[in-house]
Amino acid sequence: MKIYGITGWKNGGKTGLVERLVAEITARGFAVSTIKHAHHRTDVDQPGRDSFRHREAGAQQVLLSSPNRWALMSELRDAPEPTLDELLGHLSPVDLVLIEGYKRDAHPKVEAFRTENGKPTLASENDTIRAVAADCAVESNLPVFDLNDTGAIADFILAEVGL
Known part of the structure; x- marks a missing residue:
């Protein structure tokens, strides 16, 4: 599986x-999966639902299945957060995994940048960032794309990973 990241500041357009x-x-015919990193407490289940009740009762993992999808939830119960490599090991094989967040990990990334954040680009201090997708002019030695030029950004990522 090829991996590529999209990183940036909060509300940067990631x-x-x-x-x-x-x-x-x-x-374009490629199979894609995603991994999203959240810095805050995230709950994909709702209080009162059966799967929520199973987790609250102490289950380490709860697998929820329906005719449309299935989801596996794992409770860390004070264990350390899994690494990105460990999480990638849980995915079924696909052509490309797009990773949102994980700005400090070693995989290549495109930075999503919006001028309204009032912050400098991360690319100036992070050599894993290979391009910037911005809603404004950005001075950079890296390729710079319009944040909304999805086709050009996709072309760049697919060329980078050899797909």
């Missing part, structure tokens, strides 16, 4: 870019 890239790259 999620929208990942969403558009998944649609663009899958439309």
Whole structure:
């Protein structure tokens, strides 16, 4: 599996870019999965639902299955957060995994950048960033794309990973 990241500051446009890239790259016939890193407490289950009750009762893992999808939830119960490599090991094989976040990990990345954040680009201090996708002019030695030019960004990523 090839991996490529989308990183940036909070509200920098990462999620929208990942969403558009998944649609663009899958439309080109490639199988794509994603990993999203959240810094805050995240719960994909709702209080009162059966699977929530199983987790609250102490289950380490709860696998929820329906005719449309299945999801496996694992409770860390004070264990350390898994590394990105460990999480990648849980995915079924695909052509490309797009990773949102994990700005300090070693995989190559495109930075999503919005001027409204009022912060400098991460690319100036992070050599794993290979390009910047911005909503404004950015001075950089790296390739710079319009944040909304999904096709060009997809072309760049696919060329980078050899797909």
